[in-house]
Amino acid sequence: MAVVQVIPVMIPMLGEEEAQAAADAVRSGWVAQGPRVAQFEKEFAATVGAGHGVAVSSCTTALHLALVLHGVQPGDEVIVPSLSFIATANAVRYVGATPVFADVDLATGNLTVETIDAVRTPRTTAIIAVHQGGVPFDTVGLRKAAEGWGLALVEDAACAAGSTAYGTPAGTGAAVAAWSFHPRKVLTTGEGGMVTVDDAEAAVRLRRLREHGMNVSAADRHKSSQPVLEAYLETAYNYRMTDIQAAVGLVQLGRLAGLVAQRRELAARYHELLAGIDGVVPVRDPAYGTTNYQSFWVLLTPDYRTSRDELLAELAKRGVSARRGIMAAHLEPAYADVTPAPLPVTERITRDSLILPLHHKITEADQNHIVGVLRDLA
Numbered sequence: 001m002a003v004v005q006v007i008p009v010m011i012p013m014l015g016e017e018e019a020q021a022a023a024d025a026v027r028s029g030w031v032a033q034g035p036r037v038a039q040f041e042k043e044f045a046a047t048v049g050a051g052h053g054v055a056v057s058s059c060t061t062a063l064h065l066a067l068v069l070h071g072v073q074p075g076d077e078v079i080v081p082s083l084s085f086i087a088t089a090n091a092v093r094y095v096g097a098t099p100v101f102a103d104v105d106l107a108t109g110n111l112t113v114e115t116i117d118a119v120r121t122p123r124t125t126a127i128i129a130v131h132q133g134g135v136p137f138d139t140v141g142l143r144k145a146a147e148g149w150g151l152a153l154v155e156d157a158a159c160a161a162g163s164t165a166y167g168t169p170a171g172t173g174a175a176v177a178a179w180s181f182h183p184r185k186v187l188t189t190g191e192g193g194m195v196t197v198d199d200a201e202a203a204v205r206l207r208r209l210r211e212h213g214m215n216v217s218a219a220d221r222h223k224s225s226q227p228v229l230e231a232y233l234e235t236a237y238n239y240r241m242t243d244i245q246a247a248v249g250l251v252q253l254g255r256l257a258g259l260v261a262q263r264r265e266l267a268a269r270y271h272e273l274l275a276g277i278d279g280v281v282p283v284r285d286p287a288y289g290t291t292n293y294q295s296f297w298v299l300l301t302p303d304y305r306t307s308r309d310e311l312l313a314e315l316a317k318r319g320v321s322a323r324r325g326i327m328a329a330h331l332e333p334a335y336a337d338v339t340p341a342p343l344p345v346t347e348r349i350t351r352d353s354l355i356l357p358l359h360h361k362i363t364e365a366d367q368n369h370i371v372g373v374l375r376d377l378a
């Protein structure tokens with residue numbers, strides 16, 4: 001039997017430089033949170049246009065801390081898109097609050113002022129808006145609306161490193177944003193995440209929250225020539241990133257602009273190839289910004305002859321590892337106890353979209369092959 005070469009949906013771009021940086025961190029003897037984490041925080045915050053970065057163990061823990069920072073508690077409602085990786089909704093439950101699902105815009109997959117307003121109640125205290133698959137939400141519109149309603153706006157920027165809105169990096173001007181460095185994202189540290197904030201006091205609190213509530217970090221205590229007696233100011237967490245991860249992250253940060261430019265070129269080529277196929281609508285830049293194409297999804301309209309799942313099966317048979325589109329949390333067993341308001345756009349996108357392979361190793365021949373399958377089944 002012929003061996004089918006499978007085209008993976010995503011491959012992290014990891015080179016000898018990352019391996020060397022990780023090895024250097026190990027050889028230094030300092031492997032827990034230390035100087036490399038501090039350096040990575042500084043450089044990442046500068047890259048995304050935020051005042052301060054606080055590195056943590058994942059975007060999921062970053063979202064948790066962002067909600068703790070805002071004092072979200074049991075009895076509160078937090079508006080989230082159902083159309084997101086499930087961690088967005090789960091973070092709300094970690095603080096004992098109730099996730100309330102809002103629908104999204106068909107073109108961007110993102111919350112809008114209107115869809116948020118439709119499910120807002122007097123118990124709403126916060127919103128988590130997601131830059132879905134790297135497509136920025138309308139930062140200016142949502143931030144202004146949230147401020148007007150007196151609601152905290154937590155930005156789930158898990159996928160958005162390298163995306164822009166209104167001419168600046170998507171995280172610029174966010175009160176609090178949560179980022180992911182999982183290998184499925186454009187920039188990776190293995191596992192890892194970051195909370196960015198503009199407010200210096202918020203950064204101090206976040207540093208404490210990720211490290212057991214201590215008023216002085218273990219790294220600072222270690223550096224001091226005097227004995228330092230730490231105090232534990234509140235019940236908190238161990239959500240630290242390691243210096244091994246941060247060493248990798250610093251190298252990755254240097255690759256970010258190039259990786260995003262390459263992804264956007266590949267996406268432009270997908271757009272050209274897909275243009276002639278009826279019933280296939282690929283994701284694109286919104287009017288106010290640019291996506292890093294962390295996920296290149298296509299929506300199938302009723303004009304397309306084949307169902308999404310049949311198309312996925314055919315792609316798999318022909319060596320293409322595509323994925324179903326972004327999940328909808330309210331359709332999962334974990335949220336079976338929630339009855340949301342109707343979410344017609346969310347359900348349509350999750351049912352009728354799929355994510356095509358996009359990474360640094362994709363060739364023109366790969367793209368021709370992938371789009372060829374879509375054309376054959378149109």
Ligand SMILES: *Cc1c(COP(=O)(O)O)cnc(C)c1O
Nearest residue numbers: 058059060085087158180181182
């Ligand atoms: C990947 C992702 C997360 C979770 O990120 P982790 O770093 O794996 O915890 C959260 N939200 C969104 C929108 C994501 O895509």
